[in-house]
Amino acid sequence: MFSNIDINKMNRLMEENREAKQIISQLLENHHTSVSMIAHEIRNPLTLVSSSLQVIEAQHPEVKEFNNWEQMMEDVRFMCSLLNELSSFNKSSTLHHSVFSIERLLKNVAVSFAISLDADNSDVQFTSRIVPGMGDFTGDKIKLEEVLLNLLRNAREAVGENGRISLTAERRGDTIVIQCQDNGCGIPEELTATIFDPFVTYKENGTGLGLSSSKQTVEAHGGTIQVQCSPETGTVFTVTLPV
Ligand SMILES: Nc1ncnc2c1ncn2[C@@H]1O[C@H](COP(=O)(O)OP(=O)(O)OP(=O)(O)O)[C@@H](O)[C@H]1O
Ligand SMILES: [Mg+2]
Incomplete structure (x- = not known):
């Protein structure tokens, strides 16, 4: 990945050269788009897992007594929300x-x-x-x-x-x-x-x-x-x- 020096070099290049600025901005935008797409793709099957777990819980309420069941459900919900966030990475601030x-x-x-x-x-x-x-x-x-x-x-x-x-x-x-x-x-x-x-x-x-x-x-x-x-x-x- 980029090191601190690379970032400084990149910023300097962008300041000095308008064409480089355009290319780097485009690359960063593509990177954001890729992250959003990957997050989106992972979110889909994870949503299925989450729904299946909810069905299991509704049909077999006794599973709630298993150690860590509640925590696992909470973690799955967190992952879904996290992927939601990442799929709108451009608005991450x-x-x-x-x-x-x-x-x-x-x-x-x-x-x-x-x-x-x-x-x-x-x-x-x-x-x-x-x-x-x-x-x-x-x-x-x-x-x-x-x-x-x-x-x-x-x-x-x-x-x-x-x-x-x-x-x-x-x-x-x-x-x-x-x-x-x-x-x-x-x-x-x-x-x-x-x-x-x-x-x-x-x-x-x-x-x-x-x-x-x-x-x-x-x-x-x-x-x-x-x-x-x-x-x-x-x-x-x-x-x-x-x-
Ligand atoms: N608790 C820690 N003890 C020692 N070094 C740390 C600690 N937390 C962070 N660092 C140092 O700070 C650097 C930056 O941390 P950061 O979490 O931003 O990135 P990363 O852990 O290297 O990669 P990523 O979190 O993206 O997988 C780390 O590479 C590590 O050298
Ligand atoms: Mg880290």
Whole structure:
């Protein structure tokens, strides 16, 4: 994928050469269209899976008693909404506001993440502390869930043996403060300034879009996202969201 240098080169080329600007803009537009089309194609069969699960649930209500059934249904609904979002990728900076319990959202994400670790027989230790009393929150539920999943996925990709990840959240005055902490490989100080830029990745198969889209979402909610890294605390991403 693109590195930070490539992006800078691309921007310079676009500034210097009108023809290059036209071609690059066209390529980016094609890229957006491809993403929308792929998302659309995946959404169709996923909608069928979702409908079948609903039929199973209606015909065999006892399935609800299975461990993780509710969570799985919630995750399928999330994937459908996510693909909906991606299929309108060109409008990805638009927020779709609703009023919801951010506490419930955080708890759901924590449970899904814990289940995914279990499913992989991972020995990563995951803890979460979601302090009750956060009240109603107005914002884009799907995009905020994506932010949390991006941070947790990065943490998971960063930790090795004896990995520890924690997700904490509480309300401080008129702000929700969410922290995702891990004891993984850490981030060299000189890189912390650029990891929020699009297409900056240090992973073989990374796209480098996780943190940049997370930053875009958080800032669109009037919030901030920051990273701190030290041998004592490990890597801590802090998201603040005004209520
Ligand atoms: N918890 C973390 N610990 C160590 N490094 C991290 C952590 N989170 C992010 N990074 C660094 O920041 C870079 C950018 O992260 P980002 O999520 O934007 O992209 P990515 O994870 O590389 O790819 P993608 O998320 O698109 O699959 C990563 O490649 C990694 O080097
Ligand atoms: Mg990532």
